[in-house]
Amino acid sequence: MAAKSRTTIIPIGPYHPLQEEPEFFKLHVEGEKVVKLEIEIGYNHRGIEKLAEDLTYDQVPFLVERICGICSTSHPFAAVQAIEDVGGVDVPERAKYIRTFLGELERIHSHLLWLGLAGHFLGFNTLWMWAWKHREPVLDTFELITGNRNHYAMFKPGGVRRDIMDEDIPTAMRLLDGLVRPLNMFIKVVLQDPVLQARTKNVGVLSYDDCVELGALGPTSRASGVPWDVRRDHPYAAYDKVDFNVITTENGDVFDKAVVRL
Amino acid sequence: MGVIEGIGYLAGGFVVAAVVGMFAHWFDRKITARVQWRVGPPLFQPVYDFVKLLAKEVMVPEGASRFLFLSAPLFGLAATTVVSALFLRTVIFPGETFVGDLIVVIYLLTIPSQAIILGSFASANPLASLGGSREMKLVMSYELPFLLVVLVPVIKAGGTIRLGEIIQYQATQGAVIASISGVIAFVIALICMQAKLAKVPFDAPEAETEIMGGAYIEYSGVALGLFKLTQWMMMYVVPLFLMILFIGAVNWRQSWFNLLFAVLIYIGILLFITLVRNTNARLRIDQIMKFFWAMVTPFAVLAVILAFLGL
Amino acid sequence: MSLKIKALTKSIWVFHLAASPCNNCDIEILDLLTPRWDIERFGIQLVGSVRHADAILVTGSMNRKAHERVKRVISQAPQPCFVIALGNCACSMEMFGASYNQMHCLDEVTKVHAYIAGCPPKPEAMIQGIIALIEAQLAALKK
Amino acid sequence: MADEVVEGLKSKFGDAIIDIHEKSPDKTYVTVAPPRLPDVAEYLYKDLGARFSIASGMHMAHGFEILYHFALDAKHRFINLRVILDSEKPSIDSCAKRVPATEWIEREMWELLGIEFRGHPDMRHLLLTDDWPEGNYPLRQDWKDWREGGENGSEK
Secondary structure (H helix, E strand, C coil): CCCCCCCCCEEEECCCCCCCCCCEEEEECCCCCCEEECCCCCCCCCCHHHHHHHHCCCCHHHHHHCCCCCCCCCCHHHHHHHHHHHHHCCHHHHHHHHHHHHHHHHHHHHHHHHHHHHHHHCCCCHHHHHHHHCCHHHEEEEEEEHCCCCCCCCCCEEEEEECCCCCHHHHHHHHHHHHHHHHHHHHHHHHHHHHHHHCCCCCCCHHHHHHHHHHHCHHHHHHCCCCHHHHHHHHHHCCCCCCCCCCCCCCCHHHHHHHHHH | HHHHHHHHHHHHHHHHHHHHHHHHHHHHHHHHHHHHHCCCCCCEEEHHHHHHHHHCCCCCCCCCCHHHHHHHHHHHHHHHHHHHHHHHHHHHHHCCCCHHHHHHHHHHHHHHHHHHHHHHHHHCHHHHHHHHHHHHHHHHHHHHHHHHHEEEEEEHCCCCCCHHHHHHHHHCCCCHHCHHCCCCHHHHHHHHHHCCCCCCCCCCHCCCHCCCCHHCCCCHHHHHHHHHHHHHHHHHHHEEEEEHHCCCCCCCCCCCCHHHHHHHHHHHHHHHHHHHHCCCCCHHHHHHHHHHHHHHHHHHHHHHHHHHHCC | CCHHHHHHHCEEEEEEEEECCCCCHHHHHHHEEECCCCHHHHHHHHCHHHHHCCCCEEEEEHHHHHHHHHHHHHHHHCCEEEEEEHHHHHHHHHHCCCCCECCCHHHHHHCCCEECCCCCCCCCHHHHHHHHHHHHHHHHHHH | CCHHHHHHHHHHHHHHHHEEEEECCCEEEEECCCCCCCCCHHHHHCCCEEEEEEEEEEEEEHHHHHHHEEECCCEEEEEEEEEEEEECCEEEEECCCCCCCCHHHHHHHHHHHCEEEEEECCCCCCCCCCCCCCCCCCCCCCCCHHHHHCCCHHHC
């Protein structure tokens, strides 16, 4: 292939500092430009579906919590709702709000984590450190409410396993109030830093059509202009009772993905 | 100059550069940590790191050229040591330098980069060769403006290419930096230095998170230790070079305060390097080239023209 | 020898090897570097290439596909190099042991120098584990 | 509003629509005759502008059941296409050429459940190792792991 096209193959992974999870990418590059990509996944496949078949409905939330460590509310959230749906169980109002609260708290921590890692990958370690510094109060709140920093084990078919104590509320409020200023600061820093813009604008563009064709979801699709947020369009728990904006952007490049997450 | 004297200068240059370089590396990490709300490593951390690397096993990757792979770090280290020895002599006896040492220093300062390129291609790893090719592009981007701005003090000092004369000129006529062309040239030199030391935003060749340390990816043990040491010594040599060219502050013969002043300026330059690297993201290599050729080089030309006009 | 090990204990460069984890341990490892814990105080740094590593932190339960890769990566590390099993999955495969895609536990494949249990271990526990490893090495020197 | 889509499907595909089940106002399960599935999927994707979210396959008592989940953004509802395949030799035409997003999930269903997708452009192992033994599909109900004396493909 060498004579005709000038592509070189760069293997990335399965173990590479860029990735938190083992995956294998074969990049076909021409100079510094990626022209083709082959993906090999499955380094994380642990057969959770099969394992779950052996468990009782009450054990499954603990197992599915371990699908993903960064999003350890979303999978049990879905699992308990499926179980409740099958069993026709009504969930108390307060439990719905607690679930929503946990889900949103996790969103904050996950987006800060994303921002930090994005900075880290761009060689901007200060952004990483700062984002993760301000992520700690979120984890503290989790620890206060659920007893663990990650893998909260809060979800249970029919409700939640622990209530939020009245004594804990002022502390949690104080921790979360302290987040507002740093978050605004991040919005300013990321959206205005010229070097960050130079690195992320018009890079990795996922157009609206491609996004629909490939079935991308979540913040990635919102960055490409798909106005879809399951919290708004298909509300569960208490999402129909709380107010929030769904942010979509048009370009679908890395910069827009950051905008959507902030 | 006798052989023994020469060896003495080399040894002295090596020790000074190693000690100051290790300090500079520690300083860099410490300031980085402070900027990032952290405490940072202890003072002797670079020493521990280096000793540890000496004790580690050296692995030569399969398919690599053994000789080139292992000798590449030595080239870089040797070149840096010679430069450091030259500076030592220049600083101690500004009057006794040989003609053209400025050119020699400029050439020697590119050798660590060549060593990195050599080592990365010798290690037969696709990511390393990517790092090597980026290093090459980086060298191509910053060398031209760097050479141009080096011309400014040369022109000012009446066309001499002896470091000693440049220092003596500045001792009598005032620092080069105290003129318009000097200021422009110094700023450009600082930018080029950032690239020469491969610090963010110009660290594309060794981008830790993109190409896993690039050229260094396959190195381990002593070889890696020598590369790291070279890198640290460069953090002493390059700022000192700029100080000699533009400030001339190392003229301790006039008064001992000058020495203190020089140390302060050196720390100031280190601080500048560290702060710049901590408040910026890494640029892509094509952006770096564009930046140097389209933005920095014209200013460098301007500085040279201004120097000719005597400004 | 003693100087070597002493320098090693003061400057541990860590390579992080994710063998089908749920990511949580990995995130907590990165947490160790961030302002609250800042293990750079002890000279511990995260490195990108296994050739620079003094300690390999293995997280996750190592499935069939990751198995070969883990063995290969560990064999590429220059000696002396410690292998640390981080989290319940790496220590004992925890709840994934029965799965069809699991083969061996980490310590059946390679020598493990330290086990840090927890799901995920708290950062404090990780620091304690690393210190225990260092102390064990220093104690072995004195003998 | 809900019924526009369903009526459209009915009138366009007639006999191919076996059953329609309205689970909730925004979720509809449409059972489709397996041979017509790619046509229905393409109609939803191309003509109605639905997004393909995911497919799920199950081994049930009455055979293999595959659900293709489509989301209609504009109308805020989900259409789930259900096909039921024979348990002895499950086989269906692949949608991957017409709805590209289904490519990976079909590969996964093939390797875990053993459903054959005819005309799939790139049928390789997705999650399991490449040397996984053939005819060994772990998510089938009659699959036995090594503890029960079954074949697991491992040297254990």
